[in-house]
Amino acid sequence: xxxxxxxxxxxxxxxLFQVYILDKIRLHQMVTPYIYFMFxxxxxxxxxxxxxxxxxxxxxxxxxxxxxxxxxHSAACVLIAYVRPFLINLLIPQEGAETNYEExxxxxxxxxxxxxxxxxxLILLHNSWLFFLEAWQFGNFxxxxxxxxxxxxxxxxxxxxxxxxxxxxxxxxTNTA
Amino acid sequence: xxxxxxxxxxxxxxxxFLTLQGISIFLIISYSNHHYAAFSRVANNVxxxxxxxxxxxxxxxxxxxxxxxLLKANELLYNKLKGNFALPDTTTRSxxxxxxxxxxxxxxxxxxxxxxxxANSVAAPNNFIVLDRGKKAGIKEGMGVVxxxxxxxxxxxxxxxxxxxxxxLLHKDSHISGKLKKGEETGTLSWDGKEPNLVSLTNIPKSAxxxxxxxxxxxxFSTTFPKGIMLGRVEGIYKxxxxxxxxxxxxxxxxFHNLPYAYVIQNAEQDAVNKIxxxxxxxP
Numbered sequence: 001x002x003x004x005x006x007x008x009x010x011x012x013x014x015x016l017f018q019v020y021i022l023d024k025i026r027l028h029q030m031v032t033p034y035i036y037f038m039f040x041x042x043x044x045x046x047x048x049x050x051x052x053x054x055x056x057x058x059x060x061x062x063x064x065x066x067x068x069x070x071x072x073h074s075a076a077c078v079l080i081a082y083v084r085p086f087l088i089n090l091l092i093p094q095e096g097a098e099t100n101y102e103e104x105x106x107x108x109x110x111x112x113x114x115x116x117x118x119x120x121x122l123i124l125l126h127n128s129w130l131f132f133l134e135a136w137q138f139g140n141f142x143x144x145x146x147x148x149x150x151x152x153x154x155x156x157x158x159x160x161x162x163x164x165x166x167x168x169x170x171x172x173x174t175n176t177a
Numbered sequence: 178x179x180x181x182x183x184x185x186x187x188x189x190x191x192x193x194f195l196t197l198q199g200i201s202i203f204l205i206i207s208y209s210n211h212h213y214a215a216f217s218r219v220a221n222n223v224x225x226x227x228x229x230x231x232x233x234x235x236x237x238x239x240x241x242x243x244x245x246x247l248l249k250a251n252e253l254l255y256n257k258l259k260g261n262f263a264l265p266d267t268t269t270r271s272x273x274x275x276x277x278x279x280x281x282x283x284x285x286x287x288x289x290x291x292x293x294x295x296a297n298s299v300a301a302p303n304n305f306i307v308l309d310r311g312k313k314a315g316i317k318e319g320m321g322v323v324x325x326x327x328x329x330x331x332x333x334x335x336x337x338x339x340x341x342x343x344x345x346l347l348h349k350d351s352h353i354s355g356k357l358k359k360g361e362e363t364g365t366l367s368w369d370g371k372e373p374n375l376v377s378l379t380n381i382p383k384s385a386x387x388x389x390x391x392x393x394x395x396x397x398f399s400t401t402f403p404k405g406i407m408l409g410r411v412e413g414i415y416k417x418x419x420x421x422x423x424x425x426x427x428x429x430x431x432x433f434h435n436l437p438y439a440y441v442i443q444n445a446e447q448d449a450v451n452k453i454x455x456x457x458x459x460x461p
Contacts, residue, residue: 020231026300026434029371049190057197064204066224067298068305068335068342071205078197082190133205134302134370143371 003044003102011059014039019066031150035158036063037126040081041119042168044103049085056081076130080122091118101170106163108170115163116156123155124148221307225340228296229309236293239437243325250325287403289323289440290314295340299347299433302370306343308439311336319451321401321442328407328430329353329395330439341441346429347373354399355408357425358392360385364425366408374429375412381423387414393427400447 018036025033040056060074067073093110101108109115128148135144185192236243292308310316322330322343331345332353344351347368355378356363362385364378378393391411397404409427417424 023298023300029300029373032300050193053190053193053197057201060201065221066228066296067301068221068307069205069303071201071203074204075198075201078194078201082194133202140369 007039007043010039010042011062015059015062015066018063023066027154028150030147031154032147033158034123034127034151034155035162037077037080037123038159038162040077040084041122041159042103043084045088045101045108049082052081052084053078072130072133075133076126079129080126083125084122087118087121100173102173103168103170105168105170116160119159120152120156123159124152127152127155221335221337221340221342225295225307225309225337228307232293232295236437239435242435243437246325250327253327286445288443288445290316290443291438291440292316292341294436294439297345297433297436299373303349304345304347304373304433305334306331306345306436306439308341308343308441309339310441311339311341313338314441315443316341316441317443317447319401319447320444321406323402323406323440323442324431324436325438325440326407326430327440328409329402330431330433330436332401333441343439345433346376346431347433353402353408354396355393356396357381357385357387357411358394358405360387363396363398364422373433375426376409376429378425378427379417379422381425383416383421383423385423387411387423387425389413393425400444400450402442403444 014036018034022033022035027033036059039059040052043052043055056077057074060072060077061070063073064070088104088109091109091114093114104115104118106112106115109118131144131148131151135141290310292310292314294306295309296305296307298304298306306322308316308322316333316336318333318336320333322333324330329346331343331348331351333341334344335342346353346366349368349370351366351368353366354363355366362381364380366376366378368376381387389411393408393411395402395404395406395408407430409429411425411427413426415424415426
């Protein structure tokens with residue numbers, strides 16, 4: 001399957017899963033489970049930053065339209081799409097390693113810990129920016145803080161279990177081939 | 178000039194980032210002022226169609242609870258039937274009717290239009306409900322929405338041909354005027370964005386005699402709802418510091434977690450009243 005088709009399918013599946021399964025689950029008023037941003041986490045390494053941000057905007061905007069108040073998720077997705085390349089540069093085990101694999105995973109980032117940091121930081125950024133924009137209208141700092149921490153923990157668990165459930169086979173590629 | 182191009186090329190990504198963030202924040206702010214682009218019509222039609230497919234499956238799981246609530250609603254209506262009441266004996270009394278018949282004829286002000294709930298949210302800080310009837314059924318922005326047991330749900334904010342979006346009571350911009358049934362004190366409704374089904378009524382004077390469990394109803398001061406529709410029951414009374422008012426928290430009568438059907442209330446006089454209000458607002 002080509003990378004384009006694969007990512008289009010992922011986009012649709014993540015949005016549908018988010019809207020029709022996760023949004024229907026009411027865990028607690030402090031916890032909003034999110035998984036749809038894994039689409040951005042899984043985009044190929046070689047994608048240009050501009051395209052990353054445009055895709056992030058599109059993803060957030062699509063989800064916003066199901067929630068009938070545009071802007072919130074698009075802002076958060078654009079932020080993590082912008083930060084993603086910086087993080088990858090910091091975490092990648094050796095220079096040029098991003099050309100060996102197609103997209104971020106346990107293997108290509110060199111273990112579970114770097115991947116946890118990668119997804120954890122992005123989720124924390126996404127949630128804090130999203131809840132900040134939402135809390136801005138209500139103005140309650142502690143509520144915002146606790147909600148961000150708890151939701152991030154739940155999202156991280158979701159991301160890990162998804163990663164373990166659906167193993168993505170990625171061939172190792174070398175520059176010489 | 179060349180430097181400007183160089184600058185743009187150098188910081189292209191950062192500028193794109195700022196632009197996209199700007200667009201997002203603009204969308205957030207402008208939405209509350211109801212300046213929503215024509216694009217939303219298309220988007221709502223698409224999401225509406227996907228939602229209605231999904232909800233046609235989901236409705237089966239709610240059938241039992243829906244039937245129970247419809248039974249209750251029917252019981253209420255049957256009890257209001259004319260046949261249940263006997264006329265008083267009028268033969269012993271005679272009077273001359275001096276008023277023209279026309280002027281005492283009743284006329285209809287409010288019409289209820291039933292609709293199915295296609296999408297509903299409770300957990301978000303701003304909640305919306307989507308109904309499967311729109312402009313074609315005569316639904317307009319600003320109309321009130323109640324649940325099958327005639328308890329307030331929200332106000333219509335957007336309509337397309339086949340769908341309409343309801344701003345639910347659980348939304349920070351929803352300010353319906355409500356009053357206490359016992360003492361007739363009126364106040365404004367607001368939601369703090371935390372617990373669903375718990376809404377507060379502000380600006381109740383401290384002279385009011387309130388107790389837990391009192392009914393809160395609509396005041397009838399706006400064109401959206403008739404007077405006396407159930408809003409909820411008082412949960413607690415809180416003193417607002419340094420003011421003469423109470424803040425009354427109450428449980429909503431409508432159950433937002435289980436809302437398969439809803440009625441839209443059309444007011445025949447809405448346009449007339451709004452026109453007068455517009456005139457007043459225009460005057461400096």
